Amino acid sequence: TPQTVLVTGGAGYVGSHCVAELLDRGFRVVVLDNLRQGHRAAVPSDAAFVEADLADMDALTRVFAEWRFDAVFHFAALSLVGESMRDPHLYLHGNTVNSLNLIRAATTAGVRKMVFSSTANLFGTPERLPIDEETTIDPGSPYGESKFFIERALHWADRCHGLRSACLRYFNAAGAHPNGIIGEDHHPETHLIPLVLDAASGRRSHIEIFGDDYPTPDGTCVRDYIHVCDLADAHLRVLPALETRSVRFNLGNGTGYSVRAVIEATERVTGLTVPVKVGPRRAGDPAVLIASSERIRSELGWTPRFPDLDSIIGSAWDWRRRHPGGYRGPALAQAAE
Numbered sequence: 001t002p003q004t005v006l007v008t009g010g011a012g013y014v015g016s017h018c019v020a021e022l023l024d025r026g027f028r029v030v031v032l033d034n035l036r037q038g039h040r041a042a043v044p045s046d047a048a049f050v051e052a053d054l055a056d057m058d059a060l061t062r063v064f065a066e067w068r069f070d071a072v073f074h075f076a077a078l079s080l081v082g083e084s085m086r087d088p089h090l091y092l093h094g095n096t097v098n099s100l101n102l103i104r105a106a107t108t109a110g111v112r113k114m115v116f117s118s119t120a121n122l123f124g125t126p127e128r129l130p131i132d133e134e135t136t137i138d139p140g141s142p143y144g145e146s147k148f149f150i151e152r153a154l155h156w157a158d159r160c161h162g163l164r165s166a167c168l169r170y171f172n173a174a175g176a177h178p179n180g181i182i183g184e185d186h187h188p189e190t191h192l193i194p195l196v197l198d199a200a201s202g203r204r205s206h207i208e209i210f211g212d213d214y215p216t217p218d219g220t221c222v223r224d225y226i227h228v229c230d231l232a233d234a235h236l237r238v239l240p241a242l243e244t245r246s247v248r249f250n251l252g253n254g255t256g257y258s259v260r261a262v263i264e265a266t267e268r269v270t271g272l273t274v275p276v277k278v279g280p281r282r283a284g285d286p287a288v289l290i291a292s293s294e295r296i297r298s299e300l301g302w303t304p305r306f307p308d309l310d311s312i313i314g315s316a317w318d319w320r321r322r323h324p325g326g327y328r329g330p331a332l333a334q335a336a337e
């Protein structure tokens with residue numbers, strides 16, 4: 001019999017790519033999403049959909065009464081570093097209380113496995129690179145702190161209730177599913193690659209580089225971009241490990257690209273020119289973040305299928321061309337092809 005899984009935030013960017021992977025591999029999927037960032041159109045009709053907020057304990061109790069879940073994938077959260085610096089309470093309260101509700105509902109229902117969407121922001125500005133699982137945790141923002149608190153709550157849920165968990169610390173999720181149906185669409189969009197693509201296509205006048213005086217080779221910040229489908233694959237690979245233990249893995253490609261390198265790659269991939277302006281630094285941005293994912297590679301045999309920047313950007317570009325304006329705009333590709 002197929003396993004049944006709950007995916008909170010399954011209508012969001014990383015969550016929807018994980019839902020696609022779960023359905024491909026024969027899981028029965030229930031998506032719970034409040035649709036504040038998520039998109040109903042990102043959830044395929046072969047997944048059950050519940051529109052609810054994790055703050056609503058009664059709704060959660062009903063979901064756990066209706067289905068018996070073999071595992072819970074927990075993506076639903078606020079996820080903007082900058083917003084969390086302006087309104088820490090929103091994150092320190094909202095992300096943690098919602099996750100505590102979910103953990104309580106799951107442990108009460110006897111669920112044994114949870115896969116949790118954590119973040120590289122746990123490590124703030126690290127003292128050495130690449131960032132592995134032994135790197136000191138010192139969150140860079142209230143957002144990162146909220147994720148760290150949830151990791152600790154999951155540690156105790158294992159000790160006290162036997163809920164095994166995988167905490168996956170994503171570096172910079174990017175790209176889109178090759179099916180062309182799902183992709184990245186935030187409102188407002190703050191992420192580099194979708195903004196650069198819109199600058200390339202003329203939907204935005206230009207991309208502003210947030211500082212070019214960092215201590216990096218070209219002065220712009222360096223990040224480790226990882227394809228969202230490689231993230232989704234990692235979520236499924238950890239499930240067997242959860243039979244025996246809880247795990248924590250850092251997820252990146254182990255290669256850093258500067259903001260200027262992303263812009264140049266976008267020009268190469270699209271054949272278009274990206275108008276650029278250099279602005280001031282964005283508060284809270286570390287100069288360089290590069291992951292070591294040696295642990296998940298050696299322990300679980302995970303290897304990224306789309307490690308190179310051009311294929312990551314190429315997949316994001318394919319989706320963007322099919323869905324100019326994102327999920328809310330018209331899907332043009334079907335008509336054009």
Ligand code: UFG
Binds near residue numbers: 119
């Ligand atoms: N950037 C620009 N101009 C823009 C947007 C971004 O120069 O208009 C730069 C940023 O300064 C940064 C890089 O592009 O150096 C990437 O920025 P993103 O906003 O795309 O991503 P972040 O690295 O800031 O944040 C991402 C996730 C967070 C997560 C963090 C972990 O969005 O959720 O990685 O390191 F916490």
